[in-house]
Amino acid sequence: MKMKKVITITVTILALCLSAGMFAACSSNDGNPSVSENPPANNDNNPVDSPAPASDFDSSRRIAVFTREDGSGTRDAFASITGVGDDMYEEAVVLTATSEIRSSVAGNPYAIGYVSSGSLNDTVKALAIGGVMPSAETIISGRYPIQRPFLIVTNDEKDASSLVKDFIAFALSAEGQEIASDGWTSAGNTGGYTPIGLSGTLRIGGSTSVDPLMQRLRAAYIELNPNVSVEISGGGSGTGISEATSGVIDIGMSSRSLRDAEKEALNEYTIALDGVVVIINNANPVGDIDIETVKDIFTGEKTAWSEIND
Amino acid sequence: MRGVFFTAALASVLAVALICVFLFAQGLPPMLKIGVLDFLTGQRWRPTAAEPSFGILPMILGSVYITGGAVILGVPVGILTAIFMAEMCPKPVYRFLKPAISLMAGVPSVIYGFFGMMVLVPAIFEVFGKRFDMMSGNSMLAASILLAIMILPTVISIAETNIRAVPRELYEGAVALGASHERAVFKVMVPAARSGVLAAVVLGIGRAIGETMAVRMVAGNQTVMRMPYEFFSGTRTLTSNIILEMGYVERGSLHFGAIVATGAVLFVFILGINLLFSVLNQDIEKKRNKKGAG
């Protein structure tokens, strides 16, 4: 009986503390708009509100490194070009979507991350690499170093099909590349496209980075070819490559270059170039960074913003 | 007709059997190839490195810590709310609360995840960031708080149903013997619903361990070994390890096998927890029977 009483009292006290704690946490969420509302909530539609005054930036603070997951095409391209390779900083926060990286960076003054140029907006600040800002011009000329091709891939059997041929011809034509240059970078086109009145179903799948571009290509294509239906599924570059190889889908999408073994089995077409943009919070005074520093940050060699020279 | 019911009842057994068979058939060979001990106690997860290593100890610990935190934070609130709903609250409040809890149960985890990302993570970073040299608000604490919120409706609805299922005579008897309303509820009604409340906690733990989307959005997902007191640092759970990398891996590769094996380990975990709770449950039943006899 005594034991029971003791237990009851302990549990009651514990619960009281916890609920008080929860309550405090809640009310700090509710009552302190500068904590919860402004920086995160406005980052998508109201960029003007989000940056704190630059003078608040405490450069002694730790760099918050945000990275994509192992196997992501974006991470693959980023790690191999910057020289980070397999040594991605263990403490780096791993997120699986471009938007998550972007909104995390927008909500954290000390953050750094990288996203596809197609997903860049003014809620975050793009860093110049060695003085070069990512743009169509610097990406085509190769002066902006961190870039990758958006590929579509087919196996030999599918490549021979007239529908697949026609779609690829459209994607590479002036009409298709006009779409690609709105948000991404066109690597040049093969001239005008005229529909030849095909019908059938096209199955496309793979990289989620290429997906937004492919959705727009699809819409334009079926407008010109009303008898064709195009299904687009996601799954990532790896899935796109392996399913295109086995012929489960007609066309695979990849946001990374093919490995040698994959090149033997597949035909590849570059439908756009995409810069991988290193992004920081708008409140961060840093504006330019060289590629070695990027590597040092993402391998964990440099961990505070005070170690970064602008 | 009895046969029809019986066959249907076997379906759930069959489902568990199938899940077991396929998870282990696909997960064990890669685990053996990596080395069971290397897999379970390895501290490095570098699946795509030139020299890959597949160690999931950080994820095992991550799952345990985060779920534990969620239970500590969420279960007391959940059970107390259930008691509140079943015995304490005025009718108009109940009429509002009940649908609110159902709505809460229906809110998809993606939405909880975004909420956590947009509100919880920055708030934690703002409050604790400087003091604890946090890299970001993505942390075990964020995941635990979010999960505590997410298991509330499960715990509440099951516990409430069970407290309500206790015969009214017990309450009336207690009050007739001079107990106050609160005392009767806490000392008679809730203990009488013990096994049901425990069931609510089991389901809550199940939900917490099983949660994937929301956790992976706020937990940070680092594959670093953590200690329980490092709840201001991020970690990866077994579930998020699966969802993070499954989209990219090639079918049939060792990486895919390692991910299925992660699922198998998670499954073994669940089996262990279930076993523990059924033992607990039996214990409670036994005690009650003894009391009844004495």
Next chain:
Amino acid sequence: MGKVLILTKRKKPGDWARFLLTWAAGFITVAVLLYLVIFIMVKGIPHIKPSLFAFTYTPENQSLFPALVTTVLMVGFTLAVAVPFGVSTAVYLVEYASRGSRLVRVIRTTTETLAGIPSIVYGLFGYIFFCDLLGWGKSILAGCFTLAVMVLPIIIRTTEESLKSIPDAYREGSFGLGAGRLRTVFRVILPCAAPGIFAGVILAIGRIVGETAALLYTIGSVIQLPENLFSQGRTLALHVYNLAAEGLYNDQAYATAVVLLAVVFGINLLAARVERKFIRAVS
């Protein structure tokens, strides 16, 4: 009557503590929920436009209509698979099997096991078994069966609890009037247990509508209206996830989330009404 007793008994300090604790807990729960819902409403409602409900999805107009149709299909087919199995299992456990027999214990343990299995493991299993081994590919059918296995324990558990809560007197009365076991089950037990069963179905629907982890790799992510059960598709929750994933359409993602919440709310309201009707019908 309870009220009178509360007023007449004087509360001791311990009683006040218990009283306040439960009220605080209830308040916290409501506050968290309200904050969450209002947060999403504020972010999403300004972006709800009629074009969001257009018949097809185009890159210029992120319509959620196909996802809505897929969600309804998913709920319907999943319940069609899971409810008969779930209710029958519960009926067997409570009404037929001798309580405490070895078989009942096995079934109960497996049900509990199923209940605890993380949804991502269902996703993994569905991907390996339904998509790959049975050759259904990523499809609505594979998604349905994956989810059906997932919600089975919810339905079994709630049905079982509500069957158990029916006093044995009802059964004895029915037997006494000459009804057989089967007749008793269908005419007396199940109607009485209907509100409980519906509560389980509501929980199940909530799970289906909100599920993403188990569906991500079993149903695919094609955004058009499904042509048949072997089409890929995406439910509303998956749609929110996918829209937000590439970060181009966050406003629409929040708007879709609001619609999703509205759907969940609508289902709950409807279910509450049906439940109330059943209670009236029984009494």
